[in-house]
Amino acid sequence: MFIMFGWVKERKEVGQALTCHCYRCQRTRMWEHWKETEWVSFFTIKTIPFLSKSYLVCSACREPIAVDRARSRFIGSVASEQRLAAFLDEHQLARKTPVQRSYLLAQREQNQPRE
Template sequence: MWIIFGWEKEQKPLGVVATTYCYDCRRSSEWLVSKESEWVTLSAIRVFRFILKHHLHCTGCSAVFPLTQAEFKQIDRHMRQHESIDGTDLHGSLAKTIEAEQLAGKTPLQLKFIRESMAAQEQYKAAIRSQNDQSP
């Protein structure tokens, strides 16, 4: 009789939780939470889960951030009662975390370029809105 030990990795999206700016794809994107589990298997039967992680993913690009268990619990608790965390304190802290993570390795010149291009994009959008408001 053969007994085969192994492990199985499973990744499962749990849902979109917020919309915030992604500095990798340079646009406002939806972010979703996913669950990653690793299982010990015995003859292809899951026996014991030894890793459980939660990640935050940008739906516009491949940006991924690990969530702590406390962060995930806060998001999960809020999402059980609401559709998203947009506009909450949790959303603000998550957006700051995303910004800090994505801009951590940038030089001052790169940061200046990113900030200036974001400001120019906002000016362009404001000009388009005002032009649309003025047209009959």
């Protein structure tokens, strides 16, 4: 018997997640919630959802930031917006040197003073 199976990756926008600062754009942006699902397919038909990942994507520069399952449950909840914004801050600044960090934070302060 001949069986054809494979993998299909599907990405789709779930909706708007939150509005907060993007250090790449250096301004406040809308962040979108995207979901990526990997399917096992038989004869090119998606059959079993195998892996599912959530991403927050900046609506302007399209930088995707992977969000773990625990955090992804809070996307869209107004009460958790600050926590997600803090997570994005931390993630976007994580790979910066201390000098880059303080430059970006100073730029942010200059462009839009925190409320």
